[in-house]
Amino acid sequence: MAEKTSRIAGFYKLPPEERVARVAEIAGLDEAAQAHLRNTGNLDAAAADAMIENVIGTMNIPLGVATNLIIDGEETLVPMATEESSVVAAVSNAARQCRDSGGITTSTSGALMIAQVQLVNVANPEYARLQILEHRAEIKAICDDTDPVLLRHGGGFRDLEVRVLEGRRGPMVVTHLIVDTGDAMGANAVNSMAEAVAPSIASWTGGQTYLRILSNLADRRLVRARATWTLDAIGGEGVRDGMLAAFDFADVDPYRAATHNKGIMNGVSAVTLATGNDTRAVESGAHAYAAQSGQYRPLTRWEQDADGNLTGVLEMPLAVGLIGGATRSHPTAQLCLEIMGARTAERLSRTIAAVGLAQNFSALKALATTGIQKGHMALHAKNIAVMAGATGDEVEAVSAELVKAGTVRVDVAEEILQRLRQ
Incomplete structure (x- = not known):
């Protein structure tokens, strides 16, 4: 192993493979680790090297597709890049529950x-x-x-x-x-x-x-989304009232509002990342906008209409584009735009807002009914199974037992795996 140092003269001049070898020498990485870094997946190493500095590999994030969305009358599939369980499922479920009332309607203030x-x-x-x-x-x-x-x-x-x-x-x-x-x-x-x-x-x-x-407080570039969920679709007045109470909590308490808005950004950031746009710019603008009144508040508003149905609206700044940066140079980002049919930056921003509203609906509904952990941990069980060492069919078997037991922990998964292998 070479001397431990972060001072590597001319590191930026080296091609990616040589950078991997130099880092491996200093950090003591074996051949398997080096091979892992050199496997850049569906983004060519040369393309990655052109995007940022000192490239040694890529960090692959799962790419899922949210289904069931109707946005401004159009059936829309939305790719989402995220490492967090239940995010894609939450959007799909929320979208399914407002299909009968027309889906999600969006608008913008311009670019x-x-x-x-x-x-x-x-x-x-x-x-x-x-x-x-x-x-x-x-x-x-x-x-x-x-x-x-x-x-x-x-x-x-x-x-x-x-x-x-x-x-x-x-x-x-x-x-x-x-x-x-x-x-x-x-x-x-x-x-x-x-x-x-x-x-x-x-x-x-x-x-x-x-x-x-x-x-990045792009308050001249606002995007808005609105939708109605009928009482039949969400499970009755009790669920509606619980969701309204959850919103009311966020509206008066910044501690709750921070988590409320984080849930919205679970969806917003996942679509922003999938399309190669700047997640940090979008996030900073959203949180600054949420605090413009002098108190940090929710980006969504929830009410009941004259018929007792639940209505939700989202309004936030959203600066995204189709031209330049990773959006133009990353092949996966281009495919994601094609899948969702986003041919203008306005259409992309409207789609992102619709996803943010749907994400918030699902979070509020979970909080008002079974609690946020039940559904999330059921989906997270597969991650825990992998952490415990499960492979192939073992992942499904271990995760199913974890969910059935109601205890989604690594130590429990290890015990289940050991029993299955015996």
Whole structure:
């Protein structure tokens, strides 16, 4: 074994296979471990090497398909990439239960992204704010010249906002460039525009520009989903009232709201990841939006209609795209888009919102009836069986006994496996 060190000069210059060998030498990995890392599955090693730095392999995540969804009147299959049991099943079950009432209806507010330019060291910030606003035409020209391809596809600069904020180091003037990014997520486009505009802002005002970057609080790019679940479909008034009580808890308590929204993001992030989009950007925007009132609250709202049926709505910022990044370069992401029939970024965002609403329905229903663990642990039993060493048909046999016993633990699985093998 080589000397243990993380200082590997020129590591980034090596091809992936040589990086694997170098890491194996330092970490003491055997040939089987090295072979495992070199097996990059359905993503070619060269393609992976082009996506991120210092590649030594890939991390394969299970890809499932949520069924039963009707979204805006269209039958839709939705691929979901996740490591968590019960997530795909939950969406499929929720979608099945609202099919008779028309499925899930969605809408969006458009594809507008915000780029921020921070200006400091200005003696008269309110005066500077007006100076910037007066140069709207010049700012539009600079932005549109920065990305002529976006302009040709119908996107580009749309509006200008300027705010004066009081920071700990004094006042700052923050310019918002509002940009239509079309079918792109838009990060690279709006970042480039912010950097291009910054020198002019500094020149007009006599101040100094620092940060020039997008905001992931994409509140000009909202997506909405709504659906109705009849009393017959969900199991009666008791289930409905229990779900409404669970929502009410989340609406008044941030501790509960955090877990409530995590359940929504189980679905949202799984579809975002399956399509090669930026899960961290989507998650940060969602949680920031949930806290805009000053208290962290649910992204969904649940009510009963005049007939006593359960209705749910979801509204959240969602910046996803079909152009650029892993969405364009990852072959599995392309196949996932094809499976769900998402030919525009708007359609993709609507589909993701529908999945988020369905995911939340299932979580609330489980909490209001059998408890979250019963269904989740039944599906998780296969994972536990594998952890205990089960292979092939043993996995089904061990997991079935775990569920029957109602104790889904590794030590119990090991005992069952030992008995089966004897």
